[in-house]
Amino acid sequence: MLHETPSRTIHLLWTGGWDSTFRLLSALRLEGAEVRPHYVLDPSSPCSELEIDAMQRVREALQRHSPALAERLLPMSSASLDDLPEDDAETERYARLSARSGIGRHYEWLGRYARHAGLDEIEVGCHRDDPAMSLLNGCLRRVGERPFATYRLADEARETDLGLFSRLTFPLAELTRADMRRFALDGGFLEQLEHTWFCLTPRRGSACGVCAKCHEAAVDGMGHRLPPVSRRLHDVKWHTRWKPRQHVIDRVVG
16 A cells, blocks of 8 residues: 555665665555665775665666655665764673674664664664574564564663664564565565665675675575576585585685
8 A cells, every 4th residue: 555645754774685675665665654764884894885786776666666655765864884983882782792692793883873863763674583683582672563563672671781772673573584575575566675785795796695695695585686606606605515615615705
């Protein structure tokens, strides 16, 4: 259903990846919301330009297929990671939590960005299988029901290391990527998700096939998006039993 008037404005960390793009499109299509995307530029990342390109492709696809919805996708708010104020306490929290579960580096600076942007609440595309969910198990409170159960950190956890997540909202906490694919197919926006980016170590502007995110993509049914050479490298790295060959590929690609 398309809504004539936006029901609310959602602030969302958008990276051009599958999860955050699914959340963006579902908010536009299923909730009738406006979405204000936020992006933190990491000058050290080899993926920043490719993520920005992916977001532009999604915008263009949305404009082609659903101009009315494209109007609800507001201009991007962004900041460079180098410009965010340091917070030693948050950095220490992140270090302890990361040692426990290997959560993504972006969790270290998301709270800092939210404060910098004057936001008490920003949505993230953290799904059920994200390592952060294992840390947050039992420490979230439900704050929304539709179209998906949405959670925030419980008040009693805010003074612990989990306070790192206190400004974040988790609208995909109960969903797997298979669930997202099904919702996107039923909602008519699966094609737009094909424009997303996932690789951590791109080679010549293409997905490498051997990094953990490329492997996740292949496992989640997106292996067709790897270039032919990268698909072959993926199969050798992740499916061969000859371990020395994997180390050779890591040295060559890395």
